[in-house]
Amino acid sequence: xxxxxxxxGPLSVPEGAIASLNCTYSDRGSQSFFWYRQYSGKSPELIMxxxxxxxxxDGRFTAQLNKASQYVSLLIRDSQPSDSATYLCAVVGNSGxxxxxxxxxxxxxxxA
Amino acid sequence: NAGVTQTPKFQVLKTGQSMTLQCAQDMNxxxxxxxxxxxxxxxxxxxYSASEGTTDKGEVPNGYNVSRLNKREFSxxxxxxxxxxxxxxxxxxxxxxxxGELFFGEGSRLTVL
Numbered sequence: 595x596x597x598x599x600x601x602x603g604p605l606s607v608p609e610g611a612i613a614s615l616n617c618t619y620s621d622r623g624s625q626s627f628f629w630y631r632q633y634s635g636k637s638p639e640l641i642m643x644x645x646x647x648x649x650x651x652d653g654r655f656t657a658q659l660n661k662a663s664q665y666v667s668l669l670i671r672d673s674q675p676s677d678s679a680t681y682l683c684a685v686v687g688n689s690g691x692x693x694x695x696x697x698x699x700x701x702x703x704x705x706a
Numbered sequence: 707n708a709g710v711t712q713t714p715k716f717q718v719l720k721t722g723q724s725m726t727l728q729c730a731q732d733m734n735x736x737x738x739x740x741x742x743x744x745x746x747x748x749x750x751x752x753x754y755s756a757s758e759g760t761t762d763k764g765e766v767p768n769g770y771n772v773s774r775l776n777k778r779e780f781s782x783x784x785x786x787x788x789x790x791x792x793x794x795x796x797x798x799x800x801x802x803x804x805x806g807e808l809f810f811g812e813g814s815r816l817t818v819l
Contacts, residue, residue: 602746628807637796637810638749682748684808693739693764694808698748 596621598685600697609706613670617683617697620664626686627659628694629668631679638682642668673704708732712797712811719787719818727782727814729797737800738780739808740764740772742793749796755780787818 597620607613615629626645630638642657644650644666650657656669666685670677683697710731719725731738739754741764751764755774769791771783784791794815798808 630808637813638808639810640807643807693751693754695751696741696749698746 596624596685596687596695598683598695598697600681600683600700602698603701604703605700606703606705607673609673609675609704611673613673613677613702613704615668615670615681615683615700615702617666617668617685618664619666619683619685619695621685621687621695622661622664624661624664624685624687627657627666628684628686629655629657629666630682630684630696632682632699633679670702673702675704675706678702678704710797710799710809710811712795712814714814715812716815717817719784719816721788721818723787724783724785725787725816726784727795727797727816728779729781729811730779731797731799731809732778733799733801733809734777735799735801735809736777737806738774739798739800740770740780740782741796741798742766743796743813744793752782752795784816787816789818792816792818 599618629642632638644657644659654671658667680699682699684694713728740752741749753772755761758777797811800806
């Protein structure tokens with residue numbers, strides 16, 4: 595059973611701070627990694643994808659991948675109250691058209 | 707551009723009733739998926755279809771059936787609903803196999819009494 599683990603939170607950070615969200619995965623052959631944001635009552639929306647080791651930056655968001663440690667993280671700089679949501683980590687294996695496996699999500703609360 | 711459209715958005719059933727959740731995408735994606743989301747459980751895959759004419763079980767397929775009617779449409783059927791199937795159901799399609807992101811519908815909230 596391929597697993598994706600996340601701390602369920604809630605993670606509370608003050609406005610303007612850096613929020614750090616972490617995810618570990620069990621399938622060492624995993625190749626593709628995604629971070630989705632889900633507001634309460636809404637569907638998940640993609641905010642970052644990463645496929646190779648290192649950092650990938652997009653605006654206030656940075657995804658970090660370390661395949662040796664089977665670890666992927668999401669940093670949100672200058673956190674805003676509008677960033678308050680549940681963040682879902684998703685992982686794809688390396689064999690053919692493998693579906694995404696999701697973690698249970700981390701609930702982030704940004705305090706104004 | 708509609709993206710992924712699910713119907714109905716809300717449904718209340720009695721135990722033992724049957725119903726079908728409909729999903730259609732207009733992005734010409736090959737792969738389509740049905741997930742359910744329960745509090746504290748994240749998104750769990752029920753069934754998926756890698757291409758028109760194929761379907762495969764996911765993590766929690768019991769109590770469900772699916773039909774990939776054509777490339778656009780992928781339906782989920784509950785033959786005899788149970789209270790344990792009370793959940794929010796999301797249909798999704800995938801832009802590109804293996805590396806592509808999922809695009810989600812707005813979700814269908816199902817309550818089984």
